[in-house]
Amino acid sequence: MLRTTVSNSSDSEVDLLDDRDYVQLIDAEGRRHANPTLDRWIADVSDDQLADLYEDMVVVRRIDVEATALQRQGELGLWPPLLGQEAAQIGSARALRDDDFIMPSYRENGVAYCRNVPLDDLVRVWRGHAHGSWDPTEYRMAIPAVIIGAQTLHAVGYGVGVRMDGADSAVITYFGDGATSQGDTNEAMIFAATYNAPVVFFCQNNHWAISEPVRLQAAKHISERAPGYGIPSIRVDGNDVLAVMAATRIALDRAHRGGGPTFIEAVTYRMGPHTTSDDPTRYRSAEELAEWKAKDPITRLEKYFEDKGIFTDELKARVKAKADSVAAEFRAGCKEMVEPETMSVFDFVQIEANPVLERQRAQYAAYLANFEGED
Amino acid sequence: MLRTTVSNSSDSEVDLLDDRDYVQLIDAEGRRHANPTLDRWIADVSDDQLADLYEDMVVVRRIDVEATALQRQGELGLWPPLLGQEAAQIGSARALRDDDFIMPSYRENGVAYCRNVPLDDLVRVWRGHAHGSWDPTEYRMAIPAVIIGAQTLHAVGYGVGVRMDGADSAVITYFGDGATSQGDTNEAMIFAATYNAPVVFFCQNNHWAISEPVRLQAAKHISERAPGYGIPSIRVDGNDVLAVMAATRIALDRAHRGGGPTFIEAVTYRMGPHTTSDDPTRYRSAEELAEWKAKDPITRLEKYFEDKGIFTDELKARVKAKADSVAAEFRAGCKEMVEPETMSVFDFVQIEANPVLERQRAQYAAYLANFEGED
Amino acid sequence: MTTTTETTNATATATGTATLTLAKSITAGLRRSMQDDDKVILLGEDIGKLGGVFRVTDGLQAEFGTDRVVDTPLAESGIIGMSVGLAMRGYRPVAEIQFDGFIYPGFDQIVSQVAKLHYRSRGAVRMPITIRVPFGGGIGSVEHHSESPEAYFAHTAGLRVVSCSNPQDAYDMLREAIASDDPVMFFEPKRRYWSKGEVNFEPEETLPLSRARVVSPGSDVTLVAYGPLVATAKDAVAAAADDGVSIELIDLRSIAPIDFDTVAASVRKTGRLVITHEAAQSGGIGGEIAASITERSFNWLEAAPARVTGFDTPYPPAALEEHFLPDLDRILDAVDRVLGRPNSLSDWED
Amino acid sequence: MTTTTETTNATATATGTATLTLAKSITAGLRRSMQDDDKVILLGEDIGKLGGVFRVTDGLQAEFGTDRVVDTPLAESGIIGMSVGLAMRGYRPVAEIQFDGFIYPGFDQIVSQVAKLHYRSRGAVRMPITIRVPFGGGIGSVEHHSESPEAYFAHTAGLRVVSCSNPQDAYDMLREAIASDDPVMFFEPKRRYWSKGEVNFEPEETLPLSRARVVSPGSDVTLVAYGPLVATAKDAVAAAADDGVSIELIDLRSIAPIDFDTVAASVRKTGRLVITHEAAQSGGIGGEIAASITERSFNWLEAAPARVTGFDTPYPPAALEEHFLPDLDRILDAVDRVLGRPNSLSDWED
Numbered sequence A, B: 001m002l003r004t005t006v007s008n009s010s011d012s013e014v015d016l017l018d019d020r021d022y023v024q025l026i027d028a029e030g031r032r033h034a035n036p037t038l039d040r041w042i043a044d045v046s047d048d049q050l051a052d053l054y055e056d057m058v059v060v061r062r063i064d065v066e067a068t069a070l071q072r073q074g075e076l077g078l079w080p081p082l083l084g085q086e087a088a089q090i091g092s093a094r095a096l097r098d099d100d101f102i103m104p105s106y107r108e109n110g111v112a113y114c115r116n117v118p119l120d121d122l123v124r125v126w127r128g129h130a131h132g133s134w135d136p137t138e139y140r141m142a143i144p145a146v147i148i149g150a151q152t153l154h155a156v157g158y159g160v161g162v163r164m165d166g167a168d169s170a171v172i173t174y175f176g177d178g179a180t181s182q183g184d185t186n187e188a189m190i191f192a193a194t195y196n197a198p199v200v201f202f203c204q205n206n207h208w209a210i211s212e213p214v215r216l217q218a219a220k221h222i223s224e225r226a227p228g229y230g231i232p233s234i235r236v237d238g239n240d241v242l243a244v245m246a247a248t249r250i251a252l253d254r255a256h257r258g259g260g261p262t263f264i265e266a267v268t269y270r271m272g273p274h275t276t277s278d279d280p281t282r283y284r285s286a287e288e289l290a291e292w293k294a295k296d297p298i299t300r301l302e303k304y305f306e307d308k309g310i311f312t313d314e315l316k317a318r319v320k321a322k323a324d325s326v327a328a329e330f331r332a333g334c335k336e337m338v339e340p341e342t343m344s345v346f347d348f349v350q351i352e353a354n355p356v357l358e359r360q361r362a363q364y365a366a367y368l369a370n371f372e373g374e375d
Numbered sequence C, D: 001m002t003t004t005t006e007t008t009n010a011t012a013t014a015t016g017t018a019t020l021t022l023a024k025s026i027t028a029g030l031r032r033s034m035q036d037d038d039k040v041i042l043l044g045e046d047i048g049k050l051g052g053v054f055r056v057t058d059g060l061q062a063e064f065g066t067d068r069v070v071d072t073p074l075a076e077s078g079i080i081g082m083s084v085g086l087a088m089r090g091y092r093p094v095a096e097i098q099f100d101g102f103i104y105p106g107f108d109q110i111v112s113q114v115a116k117l118h119y120r121s122r123g124a125v126r127m128p129i130t131i132r133v134p135f136g137g138g139i140g141s142v143e144h145h146s147e148s149p150e151a152y153f154a155h156t157a158g159l160r161v162v163s164c165s166n167p168q169d170a171y172d173m174l175r176e177a178i179a180s181d182d183p184v185m186f187f188e189p190k191r192r193y194w195s196k197g198e199v200n201f202e203p204e205e206t207l208p209l210s211r212a213r214v215v216s217p218g219s220d221v222t223l224v225a226y227g228p229l230v231a232t233a234k235d236a237v238a239a240a241a242d243d244g245v246s247i248e249l250i251d252l253r254s255i256a257p258i259d260f261d262t263v264a265a266s267v268r269k270t271g272r273l274v275i276t277h278e279a280a281q282s283g284g285i286g287g288e289i290a291a292s293i294t295e296r297s298f299n300w301l302e303a304a305p306a307r308v309t310g311f312d313t314p315y316p317p318a319a320l321e322e323h324f325l326p327d328l329d330r331i332l333d334a335v336d337r338v339l340g341r342p343n344s345l346s347d348w349e350d
């Protein structure tokens, strides 16, 4: 059948990109909305637990502040802030079961925090000490992938492995709006559909891929692609931690039960620069930023607590204390980090002996020895 | 919103893959069906013109028979028959304007025939004499692409160029069901949507990618993907030459008018082997083949003519004579083909001088000269 | 995409010895690896019911099931990327790339993920992935079906790159590649798929994967080949012997890392080195061998190492491939060159 | 992803000379090429409003419009594949790959299409595509941002591969690359983007793109470098001169094809050769140069050519990159080696 009548696509673009078209539980004003589909998935989340999610978000935002400061002080080479995306990361990460595996991109520091990755391991890469800094098996979270989209295929392979093991864990893979243009991300959806892999495709549509607005990548909502591959999709307010948690739980549940992949588009916003090296004023307007600041994922929770009368001094103090202590630990961990050993440049290339590389190592050692005694 | 309710995807797979879900004008029994959307696009196609399309299809099928025979006789190294896909190729190719450009894969010999590509140029590649054998500018048709999916991106670039030139031509790119799994094909849809490129994505879903059934590539209809990218799509009976022509004209018209890309899934069947080297009995059933033989694109037209009382001896004789003469010319062109010159192995690597390659050429010439006089 | 109809009929563990084609010895190696370790799974295009376009996986899906012999969607990046994920989960994927020229869509996953994840994770992640690639020319096929891309991978730190030249090595090397915790690019000389040889299924001792083999000792010239050209090189050894020239033939087997100890020991004996491969000369493995051996054994060299390789052109159409491919005569001509005997370049002046 | 705030303020055709950074000389070269030929269009990620992460295309979209400076979706295969189609339509696409390590998703389109379409079509199709790649290390960046992939492309028939080392060459070579009807891989030494030099916008005569330049004549040792290491090599020349050693420094410029005539002429004078590059040693350009020069000039060589290169490891984390990267001392050590003077390997035995 003819699926679309002949139309001028540029005319319709504007409506298509209307961002209101998503599910939500707590709006920007902190008002709680009912949504029968989502509600039952977070029925167990008490206000106390919501306060814990709030704490996570505040802490993660504080980590960003600290890291940005450390970068300015020259302690870090670079840092990719997730400012604005706290709800998307915390809501999804806190929905995970312990045995669910995470395949992240480079911006999922909030997710890593939820998995108790040591704080100094969050910065080791950005301090230039390592390319990756934790054992994925220990934290059920892979080390960050910098090549856009690559990790989505790893998620499918891992998920197929999970099924072959007879286990019922899920895999969640994080990627951005820009990443949806890469062949790999599309192939991952195809492979996941073919193998009914237990994968949650979690796209943080933060509206920008460095300087490129999402409309350059997608003429329609990103979430509209997956169904064509046979993958159900959910478009959720990514600044609403509760809705994100509900959506992620739905997707995880499908995966756990053998229902296959699900795609989640979390509509959020990168309020900071792409990385500390970026200057977003070159490509985006102050108005746009202001508009999204009004939808801040953290302040809306504060409003919600306020309205409910549970934004107590005690809660505020507790959260502040936690953020302060994490920040202090984070700073110290960064500054006290021990430089890698010179000769470790040759380590972990391969497991089996490589005589050509060993010769290079030995010759370099001889070369360095030459300088000994010199000054 | 939640786009799909939680469902077991394997249950629904069967219905999803139901092939009846396409538009059609002439069915397998040769019955003409009305379709208000399509009909107006082929209102000008008289029975005489339909007879011409019939002739094309018979001729193209005859070329396949000849080529297959030549391969068996050792005159060709390989041949990729399009047996069964005649309507998809002729219907689309005959819908093109002269200035529309074609980006084919390796199986579009029927399309090339419509573009008057010399018959011997159709076999030059398969005889091992060249990697490509005609000037794309002359025939407004690129030489075949063997790397699956690569040409779809070329179509987008060419189409963007057409628009930048201020021209209103379209580009049509052909590819198979298997090709829809390649990253490139998906990126091409994304780029085409972003730039509103005047491209017709013409997918011949012939149900097989060598030994792999289409359901390995696609959990839903292939045509269901494009709309998610903002590209309207049409699913058409690919064995119905009239419906294919109508669908292609709709898509071309959109392109010509600046309406952007359109995706066509032509549902057809590869009745022969993947290539002359393939043995399809290893992977598909005789029943399936029989089922599709009953939907043969050529016999249904004969039934249609029969029913209308216009399948005259004259028509039959004319078509046979044409097929015979093309076959004779084809055979002769193949057998009389002149072997490429030895030293042409070094030709056309680059345009500017390459002294390293020139040295290799000169040394190889010296080497060959060494043998002169020997026997 | 020629096929062979021969089948091995072992379903139990193969024991003893048998005469097999090189292709079937790979089948046997795959089967044995799958029997020994149920984490070994195969994936690729058309490897299931069809048994691959070369029938190398023929019968394996019937024997091991669709979970262990997995037909994939048509996407090489997907095949490799999925292998990476499987490896992270503890599997040992053996990915088949249908033909050499189709590996490039998977290049990014190979170079940036497969090769680097162990280094990136400081040893926490292992990539025991084997990527099988039928490679090389001489089969009269169309474009993209006759390429020799091994040098790209040999220049990529973190990958092991190997090629086999005979049925026994094919069987042994494949098993070692699959058992290795490193990623291995396993290049199969497709035009030798149908050449036969004795295969001992349970050899007492095998030469380690990273070691080159001295195929035949000699004293005048060292000739280094790998994969499809080892057979051609053997012919050259025989022809030279008739002419009174003693060639030491080395089958490199490991293209990365290269067993320079073995090559250098030979060159120090012969003083002369000829290297042959099908890949284009510029940037090929031959240059690396010539440079490294010159570095290590300059004082032993009587002549500049000579390379007999494909030209710096794309692989040509089948009608011209005999000119592109190194053959017996071109190798002998280079042997004459390093020996200072009359040869096609005797009058050449640079 | 460091940025520079400097801008060139020419909107009319630049004339005369100016002192520019290397990055801005590329900007000037792009602008001039676009002014001269309206078929020249730029495409890539973030090249429009942002002006690229290195600001190389800064101001060009404002000047030439969004049709000629095109931001693309985030997909390198798409960028290259689209360039191929544009070239078929008669355009001269200049594609930017954001960083070296991001070129691999586009590898298939480069190797199988860009490089081969002219050959495939027996000359009917031209691929006047320039692919700009900021490459190399030394900027303290994260993984995939410091690689040197040039050898992959130099081993690919049909591609020209070049690298510039100074602002004037950057300007001239880029213009010639864009004007060339062949595809050119244009490697830009990103850590030298901020080094300044005089640029003559209308040089009377320029050295052809395929030719190497003798940067400074010398008599004892030939030193070959390209791209980012030419500056390092210059320091080595000066330091060696203080030590009484005369080095002839050659800036290769063209990595494929290599101007062996220039290198061989030098080696025949000096008898000694040192090659330096950042890429891993095995399979790098250094091996090709050493092998080819040995082939052509064996009798003139006093010592084995020496290579000073990156190691056979992935590019390491920033904290270790100083060890990976060839530097002044390592080059001088190799110079000592080829001269037979005491050096770090004096006691080395193979």
Ligand SMILES: Cc1ncc(C[n+]2csc(CCOP(=O)(O)OP(=O)(O)O)c2C)c(N)n1
Pocket: A107, A146, A147, A148, A175, A176, A177, A178, A179, A180, A206, A208, A209, A210, A270, A274, D045, D074, D076, D098, D102, D105
């Ligand atoms: C293959 C590849 N190409 C280009 C880049 C450079 N790059 C890094 S991040 C980025 C933008 C990514 O955007 P998006 O996917 O939306 O994620 P976000 O940064 O917004 O979280 C780009 C182009 C890369 N890392 N990998």
Ligand SMILES: Cc1ncc(C[n+]2csc(CCOP(=O)(O)OP(=O)(O)O)c2C)c(N)n1
Pocket: B107, B146, B147, B148, B175, B176, B177, B178, B179, B180, B206, B208, B209, B210, B270, B274, C045, C074, C076, C098, C102, C105
């Ligand atoms: C990148 C790449 N991978 C694999 C192949 C091998 N191959 C050739 S044709 C083919 C199947 C293509 O199927 P489809 O796209 O459905 O087209 P059809 O042959 O049915 O016309 C495969 C796997 C190739 N040519 N290119």
Ligand SMILES: [Mg+2]
Pocket: A176, A177, A178, A204, A205, A206, A207, A208, A209, A210
């Ligand atoms: Mg983004």
Ligand SMILES: [Mg+2]
Pocket: B176, B177, B178, B204, B205, B206, B207, B208, B209, B210
């Ligand atoms: Mg098909």
